[in-house]
Amino acid sequence: MEVTIVGAGLVGCLLACYLSRRGHEVTLYERRPDPRTAGAERGRSINLAISERGIDALRRLGLAEEVLAEALPMPGRMMHATDGALTFQPYSADGSHAINSISRAALNRKLLDAAEAHPNVTARFGHRLAGIGNGTLEFETDGGPVTEKGQQVVIGADGAYSAVRARLQALQGTDFSQEYLDYGYKELTIPPKLGEFAFDPGALHIWPRGRSMMIALPNPDRSFTCTLFWPHEALAGLDTPERVRAHFTQEYPDAAEVMPHLASDYARNPVGHLVTMRCDPWHGEVGGMLIGLVGDAAHAIVPFYGQGANCGFQDCVELDRCLEETGDDFAGALEAVPAAQGRHRRHRQARAGQFRGDARQGGLQGVPRAEEDRARAGADAARALRLPLRAGLLHHHPVRRGGAADRPPAAVGGDVRGRAADRRGGHLEEMAISHDLDRGWRA
Numbered sequence: 147m148e149v150t151i152v153g154a155g156l157v158g159c160l161l162a163c164y165l166s167r168r169g170h171e172v173t174l175y176e177r178r179p180d181p182r183t184a185g186a187e188r189g190r191s192i193n194l195a196i197s198e199r200g201i202d203a204l205r206r207l208g209l210a211e212e213v214l215a216e217a218l219p220m221p222g223r224m225m226h227a228t229d230g231a232l233t234f235q236p237y238s239a240d241g242s243h244a245i246n247s248i249s250r251a252a253l254n255r256k257l258l259d260a261a262e263a264h265p266n267v268t269a270r271f272g273h274r275l276a277g278i279g280n281g282t283l284e285f286e287t288d289g290g291p292v293t294e295k296g297q298q299v300v301i302g303a304d305g306a307y308s309a310v311r312a313r314l315q316a317l318q319g320t321d322f323s324q325e326y327l328d329y330g331y332k333e334l335t336i337p338p339k340l341g342e343f344a345f346d347p348g349a350l351h352i353w354p355r356g357r358s359m360m361i362a363l364p365n366p367d368r369s370f371t372c373t374l375f376w377p378h379e380a381l382a383g384l385d386t387p388e389r390v391r392a393h394f395t396q397e398y399p400d401a402a403e404v405m406p407h408l409a410s411d412y413a414r415n416p417v418g419h420l421v422t423m424r425c426d427p428w429h430g431e432v433g434g435m436l437i438g439l440v441g442d443a444a445h446a447i448v449p450f451y452g453q454g455a456n457c458g459f460q461d462c463v464e465l466d467r468c469l470e471e472t473g474d475d476f477a478g479a480l481e482a483v484p485a486a487q488g489r490h491r492r493h494r495q496a497r498a499g500q501f502r503g504d505a506r507q508g509g510l511q512g513v514p515r516a517e518e519d520r521a522r523a524g525a526d527a528a529r530a531l532r533l534p535l536r537a538g539l540l541h542h543h544p545v546r547r548g549g550a551a552d553r554p555p556a557a558v559g560g561d562v563r564g565r566a567a568d569r570r571g572g573h574l575e576e577m578a579i580s581h582d583l584d585r586g587w588r589a
């Protein structure tokens with residue numbers, strides 16, 4: 147079958163590998179120039195944490211070893227108190243399980259190489275999908291608009307603001323929701339200190355500060371990339387170098403000490419938005435073509451979970467499995483993937499509930515001591531993170547529920563908002579323990 151994938155990001159490239167392995171002819175369209183020759187795009191995170199289910203997706207293609215060779219394992223998180231006290235919380239009782247810090251750009255380059263190593267994959271850069279017509283795909287290129295014949299199957303792996311999904315949203319019966327948190331994120335750098343890591347590179351570092359949080363992941367060049375998750379007004383409030391320095395010296399003193407370019411980085415680096423998007427279903431028929439979605443295009447989640455790419459990778463595994471089961475019937479397979487992903491999500495939520503419940507009861511029967519401490523720490527962190535929610539700091543902005551024009555207004559009323567608030571509460575709790583849960587997703 148001839149398949150078009152729109153978006154050669156992390157998930158689009160991985161999917162190209164899976165589909166070409168099944169013998170399909172894949173054309174990848176990407177709006178950016180080839181990142182292997184043009185350098186990394188600004189505005190995305192510099193590094194990201196890949197955990198077991200992401201690695202599993204790579205392992206099935208024989209790519210895990212090569213990718214992990216450049217990754218830095220983080221077997222636990224290091225909590226930084228304001229007085230400089232450090233607490234290490236391992237992700238597993240015996241310290242054998244780790245999440246992995248990896249450069250986004252390096253991972254994307256590797257996955258592109260892996261996709262293009264298949265003779266039945268063609269990548270076309272500098273093609274931004276602008277519209278989907280009757281059996282055609284319309285692209286904007288440097289040389290002007292280009293219309294291409296659409297393949298029978300078109301899969302949108304074009305990220306949270308997907309142009310493919312925009313076309314699906316216009317179909318009757320497609321639900322869509324988008325929630326912005328009142329928080330933004332900003333990246334900063336902790337350079338090497340005298341040629342060495344300024345902090346322990348074997349941990350994901352977290353500075354929890356009530357309504358705000360900073361995290362840091364190590365890079366192979368011995369620097370750390372920090373990400374601030376702060377309310378928008380707090381980010382905007384530090385509007386002079388003096389205010390930036392004073393705030394960091396008070397709230398993050400150990401980090402401020404090792405950030406010589408803090409004020410200029412802070413002024414220069416952009417603020418990103420935190421958005422969760424959902425779409426249901428993830429497929430439909432447009433202009434005589436079967437359209438499907440994977441990765442952030444189908445389900446963008448806020449980055450502090452550290453799960454978006456991992457989840458998108460798992461979409462590829464599930465789509466491959468469903469294609470196997472349906473004899474490469476793409477319509478049937480695309481329909482089955484969200485249900486399979488829902489089962490994984492419920493499994494993770496059940497584990498979250500188990501950790502929280504056990505921790506609240508104050509004892510975990512038969513669970514090793516470190517595991518028990520970890521569960522309690524997760525519950526404590528979750529309690530701390532529930533505060534901003536209760537204080538009303540997080541707001542729900544239901545921008546649009548596509549296909550809902552013919553529904554009574556009650557369908558988008560208080561009930562939905564109530565459920566969204568509940569979901570957000572769950573998100574914040576899960577954030578405190580997400581990587582711990584991910585560790586066991588295959589169970």
Ligand SMILES: Cc1cc2nc3c(=O)[nH]c(=O)nc-3n(C[C@H](O)[C@H](O)[C@H](O)COP(=O)(O)OP(=O)(O)OC[C@H]3O[C@@H](n4cnc5c(N)ncnc54)[C@H](O)[C@@H]3O)c2cc1C
Nearest residue numbers: 153155156157177195275304305441442452453454455456
């Ligand atoms: C600050 C931050 C930190 C994060 N940390 C983590 C983490 O630690 N772990 C984790 O698992 N996830 C993390 N994520 C989430 C992760 O980055 C995303 O889930 C992941 O990148 C989704 O991959 P994707 O391929 O679906 O989409 P994207 O990475 O957004 O790729 C989409 C691709 O499509 C292209 N494109 C877009 N529109 C078009 C168009 N119209 N035509 C053609 N091409 C188009 C884009 O140029 C891009 O190459 C983080 C996200 C952020 C913002």
